[in-house]
Amino acid sequence: MKRGLIISLLALLLALAGCGGVSREAYDRVCAERDALQARLEEAEALPVTVSGTFAARVRDLIPDYVLDSETPRVAVVTLFQSGPFTLQVGDLAQELEIGGTYVFEIEPREDLEITAEEYEGGAPFADEAISRYGLRIAGFRAAREDEFGLDSSCIVFEKRD
Numbered sequence: 001m002k003r004g005l006i007i008s009l010l011a012l013l014l015a016l017a018g019c020g021g022v023s024r025e026a027y028d029r030v031c032a033e034r035d036a037l038q039a040r041l042e043e044a045e046a047l048p049v050t051v052s053g054t055f056a057a058r059v060r061d062l063i064p065d066y067v068l069d070s071e072t073p074r075v076a077v078v079t080l081f082q083s084g085p086f087t088l089q090v091g092d093l094a095q096e097l098e099i100g101g102t103y104v105f106e107i108e109p110r111e112d113l114e115i116t117a118e119e120y121e122g123g124a125p126f127a128d129e130a131i132s133r134y135g136l137r138i139a140g141f142r143a144a145r146e147d148e149f150g151l152d153s154s155c156i157v158f159e160k161r162d
Helices: 001-019 024-044 092-098 115-120 127-134
Strands: 046-064 073-077 085-089 102-116 136-141 152-160
Touching: 046 085, 046 115, 046 127, 073 092, 085 127, 092 136, 102 115, 102 127, 127 152
Parallel strands: none
Antiparallel strands: 046 073, 046 102, 046 152, 073 085, 102 136
16 A cells, blocks of 8 residues: 555656646647747638639641430630640530631630739749639630740739729
């Protein structure tokens, strides 16, 4: 009994000796880290934006959607200037496109989008990335003039909403 009591007292003394507290330096370091993370969180909060614009692309192929109908072309395989191909859901507009033609596609304005301040400051990505990242849709198209197909052919715009 005495032996158990002595062992319990020694264990209690060792446990209390380990509770020396936190140094002021460690506390300040943790507070600074917390403040930095809070600032990053505030930067990452979503900004309401409207996305709209146009981009020029060359149609490489017209293919079916394969989900709705395995025969009617509804998807255009397109390339931006000096880029790899990507698919573009054009729906019934595919009937009016010609393989090998270069078109200026108009993006259907999207007003329900929220992006981070970092994304906003970085500007709009190229059309292929913006379409897949933000789920953008095509509202229409027209034949491109020769001066509309090049490095400056993507005119996607983010506008902040209040």
